[in-house]
Amino acid sequence: MDRRTHHHHLKAPARCSSSDNKTDKASTSGKNPSSSLHPPPLFKFGLLADIQYCDTDDRTNFSGSQVRRYRNALNVARNAVEHFNLHHHELEEDTTTLNNTTTGGARSAKTRGIDFIVHNGDIIDHQCAFDFQTDSFKPISEGRRQLADVMEILDQSACREWIFTIGNHELYNFTRRELIDGVDLKKEGIESYSKDGLTFKCASEDGDLYYAKKPHEKWKVIILNPYDVSIYSKGREQGLDEEALSLLRKHNPNADKWCDENPDVVQTERMSGTFPYFKDLEGLNGRWVPFNGGVGATQLEWLRAELKSSKENEEKVLIFCHLLVHPKTTSGTGRTLLWNYDEVLEVIQKVGDGCVKCVFSGHQHEGGVHVDELGTHFVVLESPMLASDEDKGHPGPFCVVEVNETSVLMKGFGRSFESRLFPYEEGLENVEALEYKIAL
Numbered sequence: 001m002d003r004r005t006h007h008h009h010l011k012a013p014a015r016c017s018s019s020d021n022k023t024d025k026a027s028t029s030g031k032n033p034s035s036s037l038h039p040p041p042l043f044k045f046g047l048l049a050d051i052q053y054c055d056t057d058d059r060t061n062f063s064g065s066q067v068r069r070y071r072n073a074l075n076v077a078r079n080a081v082e083h084f085n086l087h088h089h090e091l092e093e094d095t096t097t098l099n100n101t102t103t104g105g106a107r108s109a110k111t112r113g114i115d116f117i118v119h120n121g122d123i124i125d126h127q128c129a130f131d132f133q134t135d136s137f138k139p140i141s142e143g144r145r146q147l148a149d150v151m152e153i154l155d156q157s158a159c160r161e162w163i164f165t166i167g168n169h170e171l172y173n174f175t176r177r178e179l180i181d182g183v184d185l186k187k188e189g190i191e192s193y194s195k196d197g198l199t200f201k202c203a204s205e206d207g208d209l210y211y212a213k214k215p216h217e218k219w220k221v222i223i224l225n226p227y228d229v230s231i232y233s234k235g236r237e238q239g240l241d242e243e244a245l246s247l248l249r250k251h252n253p254n255a256d257k258w259c260d261e262n263p264d265v266v267q268t269e270r271m272s273g274t275f276p277y278f279k280d281l282e283g284l285n286g287r288w289v290p291f292n293g294g295v296g297a298t299q300l301e302w303l304r305a306e307l308k309s310s311k312e313n314e315e316k317v318l319i320f321c322h323l324l325v326h327p328k329t330t331s332g333t334g335r336t337l338l339w340n341y342d343e344v345l346e347v348i349q350k351v352g353d354g355c356v357k358c359v360f361s362g363h364q365h366e367g368g369v370h371v372d373e374l375g376t377h378f379v380v381l382e383s384p385m386l387a388s389d390e391d392k393g394h395p396g397p398f399c400v401v402e403v404n405e406t407s408v409l410m411k412g413f414g415r416s417f418e419s420r421l422f423p424y425e426e427g428l429e430n431v432e433a434l435e436y437k438i439a440l
């Protein structure tokens with residue numbers, strides 16, 4: 001049976017149970033308004049995060065709190081690409097009739113389809129690079145092969161502009177140089193991967209791992225590098241960053257002890273998944289663990305300048321950052337937060353002063369949502385590894401985001417009925433794309 005086409009035959013109207021993520025600025029609903037009643041979006045994009053694929057059996061995570069379905073993540077990625085393509089093609093068909101009527105200013109989505117697609121970090125798993133049984137690195141070719149498995153699927157997308165943000169698992173698997181230049185799969189002799197296939201690369205055209213782009217004259221998209229300050233900032237088998245390691249040791253006694261007992265850790269890079277790093281860390285101090293990182297001083301100044309200019313020019317802003325920025329999206333533990341979330345949050349709130357409409361994160365596979373006093377939404381995307389209801393016609397988690405004059409409308413699917421973004425009644429089958437709306 002072809003599971004990939006389930007969501008094409010949608011019947012049951014979606015109904016949401018009263019969800020706890022509703023606030024005055026946020027709402028979810030099962031309505032699927034006819035697009036003909038509304039002007040076309042200013043721009044739109046596809047969105048998913050944490051595919052974290054590995055060709056390995058399902059298992060629970062390090063702390064035992066979640067079952068990760070590593071191979072099934074590829075099915076979700078395939079569903080996502082097919083869904084994005086439906087949006088893309090459906091709109092391309094109208095191109096001819098609209099060619100002559102396009103007016104300056106608002107760009108017609110009907111002539112553009114999906115403008116870009118974001119994968120918000122962690123494309124393949126640490127285990128593609130490291131064997132935790134034998135405590136040693138695997139051959140580089142293994143990670144390449146598994147990245148190719150993912151890229152072959154993403155390469156089927158009609159939209160050719162992909163933004164891959166940087167997550168911790170990128171740094172376990174690739175060098176920083178590769179993430180900037182692009183991972184060359186052909187060089188590794190991956191025969192199956194097409195000559196002109198999509199390149200996996202986290203940097204901008206200019207080679208920056210944090211950057212801004214303007215999909216519309218009144219909108220700015222900012223990509224942050226939350227691993228600017230990270231023990232892994234140099235990437236696979238380049239040695240740990242000693243400055244970041246000292247910072248981590250200062251804030252985490254477990255890491256400090258581990259490094260004392262394993263003085264070769266800078267070379268072996270044996271940190272994540274190796275010792276009980278959360279032990280005795282209270283509250284938000286849970287963020288001081290090896291797999292998190294921070295935004296460096298230069299990047300923070302750059303962010304400040306970008307938001308200042310957006311505020312002055314009355315631009316609206318969307319931010320993508322693999323790590324979480326708002327503590328209230330982390331269920332109190334802080335375990336998935338940026339090391340210096342407080343500095344980044346202060347810049348977003350004080351300098352941005354409401355011009356940032358949404359900060360999209362990943363990393364915390366169960367997802368999360370919070371809306372602050374300024375109406376900025378902090379949305380944590382769910383991981384395809386946790387998808388549990390695909391056989392009931394739930395293809396997610398992923399969504400298409402439509403940016404309009406008066407709203408940012410996320411239309412998509414959650415990981416299960418318990419999804420925080422797109423919840424549905426338990427047992428309900430074949431739900432249409434649900435909505436999470438950010439009013440502007």
Ligand SMILES: [Zn+2]
Pocket residue numbers: 121122167168169322362363364
């Ligand atoms: Zn992550």
